[in-house]
Amino acid sequence: MNVDRSYFVTTDTPNVSLSFTYKTIFSYNSISRNTNVSISYRNKPNLIITPKNFIMDSDQTIIYEYWGYNYDNITIPKSVTKIEEKVFENSTIEKFYFTEDSQIIEIQNDAFKNCSKMRSFNYSFPNLQTLGISSFKDCINLENFTFSSPNLIVMKNAFENCITLKNVINVSSIPYQCFCGCTNLQEVTIQEGLEKI
Incomplete structure (x- = not known):
């Protein structure tokens, strides 16, 4: 699935947590702040998606996936x-x-x-x-x-x-x-x- 919408998650969005069962691709500026995510096939706690569309651990030491395009x-x-x-x-x-x-x-x-x-x-x-x-x-x-x-x-x-x-x-x-x-x-x-x- 592709999310082509700018500012899908913004700094003004209330606390949000996203859940995914498969890889989803986000365009530039879709994610404006670190956002908690749950990815069923990853089976890892405390994951986030960053404004650069990296799927990372909450300490931001490991990049598990890249969900961006048009960069x-x-x-x-x-x-x-x-x-x-x-x-x-x-x-x-x-x-x-x-x-x-x-x-x-x-x-x-x-x-x-x-x-x-x-x-x-x-x-x-x-x-x-x-x-x-x-x-x-x-x-x-x-x-x-x-x-x-x-x-x-x-x-x-x-x-x-x-x-x-x-x-x-x-x-x-x-x-x-x-x-x-x-x-x-x-x-x-x-x-x-x-x-x-």
Whole structure:
């Protein structure tokens, strides 16, 4: 279901709690404040939907799902430590921004899979520890990927079929089929101390 109405939940709306049995997509400006949600298939207490249409825990440390559309760019909040599986899969977001001192530790499997409009991904904070299996697979317009985490574990197939990927900077490991199908890859900058390819 799509909610195309602006200001579906506003700052003037009395306390409201929404309940869902399936994923619902909200347009830009549909949700104006953090709102409690219950999602039957998630079976998690204390979930909220934010004005950026993230489904998160109430502490805003985990992004479970993204329910937005018609966004060109999005900023991941500083408080986020984990992006769950398939959160942005099939998204048309072009650019992801991270607030200063971002705390992300883990990007799980398929988190950004098939983000067909994303052109670059720059995560310049040292906290990131894990890039899950196929986390950026099929991002066909992704050209550059940069991160600065010294202990980052990259799982297999992380960049599979990123056919326009040219540069990957600061890799500390290259697992099985990490760059399979990356036909335009020109440069991979490897961190000092790489132990396994």
